[in-house]
Amino acid sequence: MLFPFEPSGTSPPVIAYPVSRLRGEHRVRIKRWAAVWSLPGLEDRVSVTFSRHFRSSLGRCAPSSGEIRLAAFLQDGPRELLIEALCHEAAHAAVHELHGHGPKPHGAEWRVLMQAAGYQPRARVPAALLEDLAPSSKRTRPTWLHRCPVCRASRIARRAVHRWRCAACVKSGLNGLLLIERVPANPGTQR
Ligand SMILES: [Zn+2]
Numbered sequence: 001m002l003f004p005f006e007p008s009g010t011s012p013p014v015i016a017y018p019v020s021r022l023r024g025e026h027r028v029r030i031k032r033w034a035a036v037w038s039l040p041g042l043e044d045r046v047s048v049t050f051s052r053h054f055r056s057s058l059g060r061c062a063p064s065s066g067e068i069r070l071a072a073f074l075q076d077g078p079r080e081l082l083i084e085a086l087c088h089e090a091a092h093a094a095v096h097e098l099h100g101h102g103p104k105p106h107g108a109e110w111r112v113l114m115q116a117a118g119y120q121p122r123a124r125v126p127a128a129l130l131e132d133l134a135p136s137s138k139r140t141r142p143t144w145l146h147r148c149p150v151c152r153a154s155r156i157a158r159r160a161v162h163r164w165r166c167a168a169c170v171k172s173g174l175n176g177l178l179l180i181e182r183v184p185a186n187p188g189t190q191r
Pocket residue numbers: 005006007088092105106123
């Protein structure tokens with residue numbers, strides 16, 4: 001199974017660029033690629049948000065507004081994959097600035113930019129890279145064990161809930177803080 005990056009074909013018309021929400025490493029990276037792509041200030045014309053709605057793709061870009069959305073699950077995976085996905089989507093915005101609406105999403109113009117940024121241009125990544133990441137099915141979805149280190153009570157949940165406390169321990173005057181660890185789903189299955 002492959003996980004395509006999908007460019008958005010139906011972006012609403014936007015006159016002004018959105019205020020950049022870029023901070024930290026994302027901004028630094030895009031600024032560096034922008035220099036290579038001869039698009040100074042690109043880092044101020046794109047925004048990056050993370051979405052939990054992605055299941056089968058890593059990200060999307062609305063090239064004309066510079067809005068990049070990345071799959072939230074990328075934040076739990078290898079750093080390099082997140083940065084590549086960021087570059088992939090930033091390159092879509094860059095192609096739009098350089099060439100307008102003409103080029104195909106993963107056409108020559110886009111590939112040149114990815115290569116200039118140091119990547120082998122690829123529109124898809126192997127499933128193996130994402131197997132543990134994408135919440136594409138309940139089967140592959142990890143669960144989270146919430147464990148009380150004092151009384152050893154435990155509770156399993158589909159997501160880590162940091163505000164939960166151990167009720168019994170809170171009742172006896174302790175803070176009830178829980179240890180949270182990720183439990184791979186299907187421990188008996190080979191991947
Ligand atoms: Zn793409």
